[in-house]
Amino acid sequence: MIENNSVKTDVLIVGGGVAGLAFSIHLADLVARHNESATRKLPINILLVEKGASLGSHSLSGAVVNPSTLKALLPGVEIKDLPFETPVTRDEFYRLTSKTAIKMPFAPPFMSNKGNFVTSAGKIARYLGEIAEKKGVQVYPGFSAEELLYENGRVVGAKMVDTGVSKEGKPMDNYQAGTKVLARLVILAEGSRGSLAKKFIQKHKLQGLNPQVYSTGVKELWEVPEGAFEPGRVIHTLGYPFSFNHFGGGFIYGMTKRTVALGIAAALDYKDPTFDPHAALQLYKKHPRIAKILEKGRILKYGAKTIPEGGLYSLPKLFHDSVMIVGDSAGFLSMPGLKGIHLAIESGMLSAKAAFEAFLKNDFSSEQLKRYEDLFRESPGYKDLYRVRNFRAGFANGMILGAFHFGTQIVTGGRGITPSGKMKIHEDAACYTPLSDVKRPFNKKYEKDLSYDKKLTYDKVTDVFYSGSKHDEEQPCHCHVHDLNLCRDVCIPKYGAPCQYFCPADVYEVVTDPKTGKKDIHLHPANCVHCKTCDIKDPFGNVEWAVPYGGDGPEYDNL
Template sequence: MEYDVVIVGGGPSGLASAIRLKQLANAAGRELSVCLLEKGSEIGAHILSGAVFEPKALSELIPDWKEKGAPLNTPAADDHFLFLTETESIELPTPPQMKNHGNYIISLGNLCRWLGAQAEELGVEIYPGFAAAEVLYDETGAVKGVATGNVGTGKHGDKEGEPGMELWARQTIFAEGCRGSLTKTLFERFDLRKDSDPQTYGIGIKELWEVPAAQHSAGRITHTVGWPMDTATYGGSFLYHLENNQVVVGFVVGLDYQNPYLSPFEEFQRFKTHPAIKKTLQGGRRISYGARALSEGGIQSLPKLTFPGGVLVGDTAGFLNVPKIKGSHAAIKSGSLAAEAVFELLSSEAAGREATSYPARFKQSWLYDELWKVRNIRPSFRWGLWPAMIYGALDTYLFRGRAPWTLRHKHADHETLQEASQCARIDYPKPDGKISFDRLSSVFLSNTNHSEDQPPHLKLKDKSVPVAVNLKRYAGPETRYCPAGVYEFVGEPDAPRLQINAQNCVHCKTCDIKDPTQNINWVTPEGGGGPNYPNM
């Protein structure tokens, strides 16, 4: 199937790209065929975000979003920023980047469903349940599209499955989200990261609760730092009050942590037992659960955004404002900018396959200025919590984001893990089934499902490494950094082996990022597999 543009991914950046392309084509009276592939069972099925949403980029893309019924229903009200000790909470001044007047507490999944409807009204062809599994190249080496994965080949490749479909395009927009499986291959083929810092990531874990009305205050926003993290480990939480007595509670842990005994999932469960948080959840009902990695490197970790035949947008490139704890507005803006560059290229009679005006458009936009001003905040946390907060205040109030230096990210996250012999074990409390829970009951709430008779989408480059290296030197960290119980060591104590429960995978990509030997490769499962997040 041939199109002018193929878009890989139905998140906010991919949908914004599709909408903007069609807007430009319609305004110019031109026919432009645009196809969008989404690996989830529907648009929004795999979308997970906090989310307090800044509507600036949406207002630029669709100025009449209110009249069209965009699901921005809960205006942000009061902001709170807390420092937690094990038993106490201390309210601190809210940093200016975290003030949310004019923003909305939303379900990003529901916003993407609405954006999908807007795109289809403009004539975009959207195919949910189709996972792009391979990048296609032409005889010159330029990207010419993608191929979807084969279906029905059997778990051990013992059946002849249906071959995937090739989708050819004049330009392909990769909007895969954090740690895109195809984007990784583009980094290598076109050396897109040669002039950027290593990307650094966090894992965000989130639950949606329905709480008693007396404990609910629509629009309230609370962020915390401190306990249960130690001061050397980057992390923090969010608690947002939606409409209908619903709250979202979540925790983010930087994946540059050092102790292999640390479990982001267990830290999140422990965090909810703090008196300042428990008082909101007590007597409530947990509705949904999910987890997703996010790109935290900022502007110095952005790769080259273009290559022959395509571009990168959204979190697959790393457009996230860490101090704001927001990336959706940046995803929409980057998608819109890329669409304008791609449309310009396709409308030009000049030779060339690369949308080179995209980086220039980005540098001239408010998004570049926003990300440039906060570039030094996240890397300062390598000094520890208190030095980073002091530096952040100086950078914000004294230098106003324009310090004459840029702090660098020096290591990839998988390089920071220390060996178990150098670290203290962490004893986590057992879940009580009321506020804190185990992994498997949590995964159940994510509605995760994969066809069990398919090749596993979590690939080991060397099957001996998990026991010989990870278990021996790092105490098997994959059993703790995975928030879904995918990895477990089974068998006799003198003959352990790694068992991969791929059917539990919520597609967070943490294993692909944090595995100390980079032995785990996350690839797309059959289309439609994975979580089905409602209202997340």
């Protein structure tokens, strides 16, 4: 038995985003209702750990939210009291060239935002956190869970990160071993590319029918003059600065009378090793239509995160002995509307119901927790994902062919023209073309356009300042490069070190030895905004992102 430096609870939730918080609230409600009349009470303790300094500090989304599941989670709360900024009042779609913007006459299928609300994921997380604590959930921000604990082959909890460790990995005078939290049930709610979920899925071979694929979303929050962009106005764009071979788009949301959120989402199955999501956002802001909105404004916040886009066929098995996976960690996101918050909440509620039934039976086996998957297959969320099950795979070879596939999927109920009914998709890291074979690399194509005036456009380091990101710089590097020789001898010559481009925070820098002319990789982990693009897009799987000390990282507020 594990005894030293440990605490015990019934349920451990790893991650304080909307999925984990929805789970905690719904389970607390189910237990409370049961205990009101039942002879045998269920005294269940629920404990949640969040690696951010506070709830919401690592939450980033668009966000235009379908309110249906939030209303189901909180049935006694009126819509006006939910954590929304404003209802969507105008819903517009544009096709951009570098200079023009052509308005589409109607919303593309599955992308209408009628009845939705503009807000931020962080605002929802803070709101749900207050409710969870009132219901008795123990919420601990500032704690990073670095590994799952096993006993006799079964998960029995998770261990927090050791602190007071030097860069070389040696204990210092202030060393403190990470607390072990022992639990009968563990909920993995870490968000996109969750570290524990990734390893757990690999260890137990829980992968979906397709690999998960991602976009990197890069976002800024701006203050603009009143009247520049009205609250509730929602714009989505296709085209510039993306090529026809690259799936991606942009957005602008009116948050309040004087704040707008804008950003781009860039699919990570691109082939050009020099594509740079941060640079793409700066180019996007220079478009005449966008620049006019931001004129006389100022940047407030910056952030980035990855978005799991694979859809239904990329979902892993959602359960195993003593463990369930929820929200972005599992890949609950509906394309093409990039809607994930309502599905995260629904997955939290469905897993909470399965957990409640498991506690009633005192059975946390895989056979019992399969109830979670059964409930999901009967849910509106499953229907939502099923009808667009092949959407993202259809765009794997560019926008033109993707539009054709999407059209066939619409008329065939999502099947498309694939004989099996399931389109294949490849891992993002496998999609690169050698740099020498790229005819017009992104960094050369837009070299003259990528100047940073620090009024409209910003370099990566300046934007990192606006993310609020900070780390204890004495700790071991949490961006692990396993083999620097592979970087020097293979990756740099073949691909030109794509890490220097795909990282939106300038963590990876290529340096040249003035004597030998040899190139090497130098890391700046303190810049990291925890998007985890490096863990996904490195062509050799040579980079592994791990959690740093609890409380480190960005401070996103209302991103």
